[in-house]
Amino acid sequence: MTEGMERVNYHTHCERCRHARGSAGEYAEEAMKAGVVKLGFSDHLPFYDDRFGLRMPYSEIEEYMEEIAALREKWKGKMDIFCGFEGEYVREDTAYYEKLLSNENCEYLLLGQHFYETAQGEFFNVYQLKETGQYEAYSANVVEGMRTGFFRYAAHPDLIFLNDFVWDIHCDRACDILIDGAVKYGFALEYNVNGFRREKKQYPDGERFPYPHEKFWERVRGTGIPVFVGSDCHDPRQVYDGKVERSYEKLRESGILPELNLLFQK
Numbered sequence: 724m725t726e727g728m729e730r731v732n733y734h735t736h737c738e739r740c741r742h743a744r745g746s747a748g749e750y751a752e753e754a755m756k757a758g759v760v761k762l763g764f765s766d767h768l769p770f771y772d773d774r775f776g777l778r779m780p781y782s783e784i785e786e787y788m789e790e791i792a793a794l795r796e797k798w799k800g801k802m803d804i805f806c807g808f809e810g811e812y813v814r815e816d817t818a819y820y821e822k823l824l825s826n827e828n829c830e831y832l833l834l835g836q837h838f839y840e841t842a843q844g845e846f847f848n849v850y851q852l853k854e855t856g857q858y859e860a861y862s863a864n865v866v867e868g869m870r871t872g873f874f875r876y877a878a879h880p881d882l883i884f885l886n887d888f889v890w891d892i893h894c895d896r897a898c899d900i901l902i903d904g905a906v907k908y909g910f911a912l913e914y915n916v917n918g919f920r921r922e923k924k925q926y927p928d929g930e931r932f933p934y935p936h937e938k939f940w941e942r943v944r945g946t947g948i949p950v951f952v953g954s955d956c957h958d959p960r961q962v963y964d965g966k967v968e969r970s971y972e973k974l975r976e977s978g979i980l981p982e983l984n985l986l987f988q989k
């Protein structure tokens with residue numbers, strides 16, 4: 724049961740990313756209706772050269788932060804609103820993350836490795852992996868991001884499992900790398916609700932949601948790694964919907980007690 728529990732969400736998108744519906748203001752209104760007391764906006768992070776796609780153009784970044792700052796004022800006293808981004812960690816962009824976090828309107832970054840960087844500096848799209856042999860490099864790269872201190876939690880750390888492969892030794896190793904890294908750096912992981920909003924799919928080793936993957940979360944239990952539920956809403960009606968509630972229940976049933984308080988960088 725989630726009754727009586729404080730309702731929070733730190734993983735919220737808006738139409739600026741070009742693949743979500745609704746303005747930031749509409750998400751805030753829906754959050755208020757749903758009884759959310761802490762709402763963090765974390766739209767997809769644009770880079771200064773507009774690489775990667777599926778996000779706001781870099782030219783809108785200031786406007787986005789000002790929009791959220793205005794919402795913070797509007798809802799003051801009723802709901803706490805925070806402004807951040809969900810973005811990839813890219814080795815050579817340290818100065819960019821520092822610059823973002825020094826902006827008074829940017830309070831946090833979530834690590835969302837939709838693209839990962841190999842040891843050789845090559846980038847791969849996590850949605851289009853060719854073999855499970857790539858999973859370990861993905862995990863190692865996520866752990867590099869954890870180590871930097873720029874990010875508050877890893878969004879959908881188990882995103883790789885949306886790829887259509889049979890579970891094998893590489894999957895086991897990828898889980899170990901992620902979990903050992905999170906333990907080592909005291910880094911939080913996200914149980915991502917959006918995976919449950921996708922269709923259940925027939926994978927070569929059975930039917931399941933693309934993520935969160937049970938095998939990954941079984942391993943998280945008992946490690947003491949902080950776990951946050953992230954709505955990852957791309958529609959205002961999803962901010963705190965039944966799937967969010969069900970995710971909290973599922974986590975508890977699996978023996979993991981979700982965290983509610985995110986530490987902000989300012």
Ligand SMILES: [Zn+2]
Pocket residue numbers: 736740742767957
């Ligand atoms: Zn998105």
Ligand SMILES: [Zn+2]
Pocket residue numbers: 734736809835878955
């Ligand atoms: Zn997201």
